[in-house]
Amino acid sequence: MGFLSGITRRINETKQAAMEPGLGAKALATGFGITFKHYLQQQVKARPTETIQYPEERREQFPRTRWRHVLTRYENGLEKCIGCSLCAGACPARCIYVQAAENSDDQRYSPGERYAVKYEINMIRCIFCGFCQDACPTGAIVLRKDFELADYHRDDFLYTKEMLLEPASILGLIPLEAIGTVDRSEAH
């Protein structure tokens, strides 16, 4: 009862204050004063604040910025991920799913005994904390600076291994189809 009467009293006080003559004009003048002060500050600065013409222009990001995940490769094309699931265990949002499989001499994807046959991140749940990157023993999963992650359908936010894996071609390396036959001794 006391709580409700307290709220009612505050509402009445606010209404009364709003109706007081001159109070609205004073608030308006204060607001305009702040705007004008900032305008003058910009005019006297040697380099006024620039408007970036996004997306044609991009602001430089902070060095530790963490956005889109990438599954990286070694220089010889092998995948760094060994399917250990430590990233999934460290993820506070439980948004990583890893399914491991055994490498064989004929089909080798990573230097270790196992590789991730399935690797998925639910980007809607991800909070970009970077714990997965910190937990990874091989430096396989990294968060890079691609921040344009908007999409239209919920299903498109389930990033698969194919979407996350760094293409071998961008390293100027062996073609993808040859990776399964890389000699194990070449692995780092």
Ligand code: SF4
């Ligand atoms: S950045 Fe954080 S929330 Fe996102 S997948 Fe990695 S550990 Fe999970």
Ligand code: SF4
């Ligand atoms: S990304 Fe790293 S931590 Fe996650 S399964 Fe692969 S090797 Fe393990």
